[in-house]
Amino acid sequence: TESLLRVNGLKKYFPITGGVLNRKKGDVKAVDDVSFTVYKGETLGLVGESGCGKSTTGRVLLQLLQATEGEILFEDQDVTKLSSKELKQLRKEMQLVFQDPYASLNPRHTVEKILEEPLKVHGIKDKKERKQRVHDMLETVGLSSYHAKRYPHQFSGGQRQRIGIARALMTHPKLIIADEPVSALDVSIQAQVLNLLKDLQKDFHLTYLFIAHDLGVVRHISDRVGVMYLGRLVELTESETLYARPLHPYTQSLLASVPIPDPTYLSEEAEELTGEMPSPANPPSGCAFHTRCHACMDICKTERPVFREVEQGHYVACHLYNDQQALDEINS
Ligand code: SF4
Numbered sequence: 001t002e003s004l005l006r007v008n009g010l011k012k013y014f015p016i017t018g019g020v021l022n023r024k025k026g027d028v029k030a031v032d033d034v035s036f037t038v039y040k041g042e043t044l045g046l047v048g049e050s051g052c053g054k055s056t057t058g059r060v061l062l063q064l065l066q067a068t069e070g071e072i073l074f075e076d077q078d079v080t081k082l083s084s085k086e087l088k089q090l091r092k093e094m095q096l097v098f099q100d101p102y103a104s105l106n107p108r109h110t111v112e113k114i115l116e117e118p119l120k121v122h123g124i125k126d127k128k129e130r131k132q133r134v135h136d137m138l139e140t141v142g143l144s145s146y147h148a149k150r151y152p153h154q155f156s157g158g159q160r161q162r163i164g165i166a167r168a169l170m171t172h173p174k175l176i177i178a179d180e181p182v183s184a185l186d187v188s189i190q191a192q193v194l195n196l197l198k199d200l201q202k203d204f205h206l207t208y209l210f211i212a213h214d215l216g217v218v219r220h221i222s223d224r225v226g227v228m229y230l231g232r233l234v235e236l237t238e239s240e241t242l243y244a245r246p247l248h249p250y251t252q253s254l255l256a257s258v259p260i261p262d263p264t265y266l267s268e269e270a271e272e273l274t275g276e277m278p279s280p281a282n283p284p285s286g287c288a289f290h291t292r293c294h295a296c297m298d299i300c301k302t303e304r305p306v307f308r309e310v311e312q313g314h315y316v317a318c319h320l321y322n323d324q325q326a327l328d329e330i331n332s
């Protein structure tokens with residue numbers, strides 16, 4: 001399969017300043033050396049607790065935030081090196097769907113005006129054509145042209161997210177970065193919006209990077225899932241494998257805290273996640289998860305485990321899998 005997006009060694013650090021002279025004291029390593037590929041037509045889920053760097057990663061990919069270091073290759077073009085003109089073109093092809101559509105929709109604009117805006121920005125001058133495309137898109141996301149003259153506050157949460165999705169699709173993007181698109185919705189509405197996203201993916205040949213804070217939500221929509229902890233990817237593999245046989249102790253803990261009916265994935269030691277998330281401004285040495293890990297060894301406190309492919313398509317950053325023997329035992 002062909003890749004659409006390749007991320008290599010991505011870092012996003014935010015400086016911490018303070019004191020009387022407001023000097024730089026250090027960095028919050030919000031994204032710390034993250035690498036992954038998104039293939040054309042797939043949904044890659046990106047999961048972790050709040051503060052793990054998943055939203056920051058999404059924003060850096062879209063160049064809403066500048067990367068501190070690393071490569072972001074969208075169709076083999078490094079987006080960190082684009083001119084503002086090239087960036088405008090990129091924005092057409094990569095769009096963001098927000099967690100809170102209400103906050104991202106201008107309350108004083110009608111839906112028609114909101115959806116027309118991206119078309120104007122991208123040079124569609126014919127007003128009639130713009131209106132037609134807006135009305136078509138409303139139908140596509142399960143609303144109707146009858147809604148065009150209404151304002152965002154006149155819609156329910158689920159309908160507003162449909163408008164947010166419609167806006168993202170107006171420019172016919174290739175990649176949608178969806179940042180917790182259903183987290184703010186009632187559970188009964190979540191499934192509807194997830195189904196809509198699935199249908200749109202087929203119809204528009206979309207590729208999704210789907211950001212979420214729990215493994216339950218991304219399970220049915222993701223082809224592969226990556227798990228982040230304190231700015232780092234700790235595990236990434238096919239969904240089926242991740243839910244059936246997670247290797248990283250953090251993934252195991254996350255799964256132990258999600259109510260999934262068939263607990264065959266649980267290794268004997270898998271325990272629900274305990275302890276506080278350490279501050280990203282002062283992450284633990286070695287493996288950043290070592291302060292909460294039930295399998296912590298001496299080496300974990302000093303040496304950062306490398307994120308590597310331990311079996312076909314299955315990437316893990318954990319010292320437990322430094323030798324093949326450990327994996328063979330799990331598979332036997
Ligand atoms: Fe636990 Fe060590 Fe693996 Fe980190 S590297 S997850 S501390 S076993």
Ligand code: MG
Pocket residue numbers: 054055
């Ligand atoms: Mg977030």
